[in-house]
Amino acid sequence: MSDNNQEFPYASSLKIDEAIITGLDGTEVSIIGLIKSFQYFEDIDMPSISMNLDIVDNAANIISSLPIQGYENVKIVFGGADEELLTLNLKVAKIYNRFSADRYQEYSLGLVSNELLVNESLRLGERLAGKSEGIVTQLMERLGSDKRLISDPSMFKVTFLPGKKTPFSIISSMKERTVPESAKTSSGGSSTTSDLLILKGSAGYYFYENY
Numbered sequence: 001m002s003d004n005n006q007e008f009p010y011a012s013s014l015k016i017d018e019a020i021i022t023g024l025d026g027t028e029v030s031i032i033g034l035i036k037s038f039q040y041f042e043d044i045d046m047p048s049i050s051m052n053l054d055i056v057d058n059a060a061n062i063i064s065s066l067p068i069q070g071y072e073n074v075k076i077v078f079g080g081a082d083e084e085l086l087t088l089n090l091k092v093a094k095i096y097n098r099f100s101a102d103r104y105q106e107y108s109l110g111l112v113s114n115e116l117l118v119n120e121s122l123r124l125g126e127r128l129a130g131k132s133e134g135i136v137t138q139l140m141e142r143l144g145s146d147k148r149l150i151s152d153p154s155m156f157k158v159t160f161l162p163g164k165k166t167p168f169s170i171i172s173s174m175k176e177r178t179v180p181e182s183a184k185t186s187s188g189g190s191s192t193t194s195d196l197l198i199l200k201g202s203a204g205y206y207f208y209e210n211y
């Protein structure tokens with residue numbers, strides 16, 4: 001594969017090769033020709049990527065004929081130079097900026113991962129115990145995610161009382177109390193207080209495949 005940094009030196013170099021929306025009844029419709037522009041957002045502190053698609057939907061009127069109501073699956077394939085670089089499978093979370101006049105119709109679709117939508121419907125109250133990476137794995141399973149979790153081993157077992165928090169809120173709270181297994185230790189083999197203060201939270205980021 002070619003060097004993507006050279007092939008796509010600017011954000012505007014990336015293009016969408018394929019865009020398919022699947023209605024709640026299973027009907028698939030290509031919207032690649034309707035996309036006027038798109039924005040892709042990714043943040044290390046956020047549990048999900050997100051995308052906005054700006055749609056010009058005149059003759060097709062997919063928003064009414066499919067219809068688009070929310071929770072539809074959207075498959076986005078990015079590529080370039082005959083290469084498929086990335087495929088995202090997202091959900092419609094919101095429809096906004098809708099404008100219609102003189103046979104012209106435009107609107108925006110806000111897309112997020114399925115895990116984020118499921119997360120908002122879950123409130124956990126049961127006690128959680130174990131090492132942080134194990135708890136995070138359990139929480140991702142509760143979200144019904146089959147995406148690969150990447151984590152570093154942590155040093156201590158923790159006990160967490162969620163208090164009706166969502167899985168992603170729990171993971172965010174655990175960042176502050178997780179110490180990596182690779183933490184420096186004193187000559188006696190145990191971490192010193194100063195070491196723990198310095199290293200507190202340094203293993204707190206958990207990455208999983210958002211797409």
